[in-house]
Amino acid sequence: MREIVHMQAGQCGNQIGSKFWEVISDEHGIDPTGAYHGDSDLQLERINVYYNEAAGGKYVPRAVLVDLEPGTMDSVRSGPFGQLFRPDNFVFGQLNADLRKLAVNMVPFPRLHFFMPGFAPLTSRGSQQYRALTVPELTQQMFDAKNMMAACDPRHGRYLTVACIFRGRMSMKEVDEQMLNVQNKNSSYFVEWIPNNIKTAVCDIPPRGLKMSATFIGNSTAIQELFKRISEQFTAMFRRKAFLHWYTGEGMDEMEFTEAESNMNDLVSEYQQYQDATAEEEGEGGEQEDEEHA
Structure with a gap:
C-alpha cells in the first residue's frame, strides 16, 4: 500500500489544496465530516493512498497545512471541508525572534554585547490621533537618534547588527523593503563586512493604544x-x-x-x-x- 502525504504551504497552496480535497472527497464518496457515503466498493479500494482511517470510521486527509499567517488557516477551517482535517495538522505562526535568535544574530564578537534600544512611535498622547502610522514612518523614527534609549548618537558610529521588531497589521514585504531601503541609503552607517545584518520580526498584535509600533535593538560602535x-x-x-x-x-x-x-x-x-x-x-x-x- 502506498500513501501520498500532501504539504500545503502558504495562502496559494492552501487555497488550491482545499479545492483539491473537495474534488478528491467527492470522487471517493467522503462527506465534509469525513464519513463515507459512497455507492461503489471501488471508491474504498485505494482510499488509504489519500486518507487515513481514524476512529469511528472517519477518513482524514493525509495533509499538512503550513502558513505563517493564521488567517489562511481560519479560512480553511471555516470552509465547507474544514472539519475534514485533523487539528494537529494545522501548522501556523508568525515570524518571530526569540532571545536565543537575538543573541546569536546580534553579538558578532563576545565582548561587544551592549545594545542601544529604541522605540517608535514616540509622540505625545494628544497628537496621536493626528499622526498617520505607516511602516516607512516607523522605520524613519526608530533609526532616529531622538528615539534611542541610550545617551549616544548612532551617527557617530557604525552598526554591527540591528534587530527591528514590528507589531501591528502590516505587510512583511513592506517591512523588508524598508529595511533594504535604510541600508542602501545609509550604507556608511553599517559595517560592510557583516552582510544581511538587519534582523526583522513581525507580530500581528499591536500594543494597547497603538495601531502599530516598532522596537529597535542596535549593536552600534557609537555606544563607546x-x-x-x-x-x-x-x-x-x-x-x-x-x-x-x-x-x-x-x-x-x-x-x-x-x-x-x-x-x-x-x-x-x-x-x-x-x-x-x-x-x-x-x-x-x-x-x-x-x-x-x-
Missing part, C-alpha cells in the same frame, strides 16, 4: 561614547579617591577599580577597532589566523 563618558567621570572621581572608602571598607581593593578602568578602556578600543575595520582588513585578519593555526 557612553563608556568614554563613564570612564572620564570615574577617572576624575577615582583620582580624588571620592567615595572610595565605602568600598574598601567592605573589603574591596583599589587595584580592582584600576583593573575595571583598564577593562573599560580596552572595550572602547575594541569598538573603535571594528568601527574602523574594512572588509579587506577582516579578510586579511582571517588569513593570518589560518596561517597561525597551520
Whole structure:
C-alpha cells in the first residue's frame, strides 16, 4: 500500500489544496465530516493512498497545512471541508525572534554585547490621533537618534547588527523593503563586512493604544561614547579617591577599580577597532589566523 502525504504551504497552496480535497472527497464518496457515503466498493479500494482511517470510521486527509499567517488557516477551517482535517495538522505562526535568535544574530564578537534600544512611535498622547502610522514612518523614527534609549548618537558610529521588531497589521514585504531601503541609503552607517545584518520580526498584535509600533535593538560602535563618558567621570572621581572608602571598607581593593578602568578602556578600543575595520582588513585578519593555526 502506498500513501501520498500532501504539504500545503502558504495562502496559494492552501487555497488550491482545499479545492483539491473537495474534488478528491467527492470522487471517493467522503462527506465534509469525513464519513463515507459512497455507492461503489471501488471508491474504498485505494482510499488509504489519500486518507487515513481514524476512529469511528472517519477518513482524514493525509495533509499538512503550513502558513505563517493564521488567517489562511481560519479560512480553511471555516470552509465547507474544514472539519475534514485533523487539528494537529494545522501548522501556523508568525515570524518571530526569540532571545536565543537575538543573541546569536546580534553579538558578532563576545565582548561587544551592549545594545542601544529604541522605540517608535514616540509622540505625545494628544497628537496621536493626528499622526498617520505607516511602516516607512516607523522605520524613519526608530533609526532616529531622538528615539534611542541610550545617551549616544548612532551617527557617530557604525552598526554591527540591528534587530527591528514590528507589531501591528502590516505587510512583511513592506517591512523588508524598508529595511533594504535604510541600508542602501545609509550604507556608511553599517559595517560592510557583516552582510544581511538587519534582523526583522513581525507580530500581528499591536500594543494597547497603538495601531502599530516598532522596537529597535542596535549593536552600534557609537555606544563607546557612553563608556568614554563613564570612564572620564570615574577617572576624575577615582583620582580624588571620592567615595572610595565605602568600598574598601567592605573589603574591596583599589587595584580592582584600576583593573575595571583598564577593562573599560580596552572595550572602547575594541569598538573603535571594528568601527574602523574594512572588509579587506577582516579578510586579511582571517588569513593570518589560518596561517597561525597551520
